Amino acid sequence: MKEVLLVGFGAVGALCTLTSKSLSRSGIARVTAVARSNYGIVRGKYSLCLTTRRSRVCNTVASAADQAYDYVVVTTKAVPELRLTPEILSPLLSPEYTNKFAQPTYLLLQNGLNVEKDLYNAIRKLNQGKPSIVCAALYVGTNLAAPNVVVTNDLVNHFSQRESLFLGIYRHEDHTTSANSADETALLQDLGSIFQRGGSAITIVPEIQRVKFAKNFWNLSFATFATLTGYTVPSLFRSPPASKDEQCNPYLYPITAELVQQHSIPAIKTTMKELLNRDPDNSHVPSMLLDARRSQPMEVEVIVGEVHIDMLYALLLVKQNQILGRMMAQ
Known part of the structure; x- marks a missing residue:
């Protein structure tokens, strides 16, 4: 059983935890979800659902930093003007945690480019080996319409020959490697299997930055x-012109x-x-x-x-x- 910590319980976090395409439905992962602003609603409305899937919900990363994790999935929005990702995950990077537990593999389900850099540098400072970070490009049409309402649509179905989630290794300052090593392949397949068995469609790629x-x-x-x-x-x-004879081009x-x-x-x-x-x-x-x-x-x-x-x-x-x-x- 894999231990997975999910940080961020917005639209994407809820999909990863509660829906028919979720980590907790995989049968091979026990999910700890950190819901900060909407903790009360999640705890009250979905506590039974989470408990029956051998998962739990916490209101802070600090309260969830009481055990080792195989994977930490970050679904918070990347807004560096407010908080950097290492600040959000600081309890997992603290001496109190790192003295007890090894660093997990981090999966960043965040929009944008170079969202991994700050976390990579923060983990490097721990002197616990090379940081293990997986990047993702997620195609999904979902909004958090209310604190306890997630709205989805068929956006992904409009993509020709595309799956919804692309996974690849983050290689810091490496812009030339275009193939996964045996260890990288094993890591991506292990992580990807949790999503696949949970019902999600994934694609493992050898070079993720182009996809991102x-x-x-x-x-x-x-x-x-x-x-x-x-x-x-x-x-x-x-709309196209009503008549083929209508002039609509310069x-x-x-x-x-x-x-x-x-x-x-x-x-x-x-x-x-x-x-x-x-x-x-x-x-x-x-x-x-x-x-x-x-x-x-x-x-x-x-x-x-x-x-x-x-x-x-x-x-x-x-x-x-x-x-x-x-x-x-x-």
């Missing part, structure tokens, strides 16, 4: 525009138009299919837009700041700074 970049591009393209406009993704698309010189059709349009469509692959009729509310509507801090730095899309970054910082300012004033 594609997922981040997807977030960057849609979540940011939705947040700045205040409208969900369908508003970014337009005029191009015939030779230029032929080159555009021959080279530019196929390239754009291929990029859209590979990186975006989004159904315009999907009604999912991007989490960044949902945070903005609720005046909650957004994942601006890790999604937009890491790729230096300066105009989007600057505009989103205006929203983010106002949200953080109101929080500080309370």
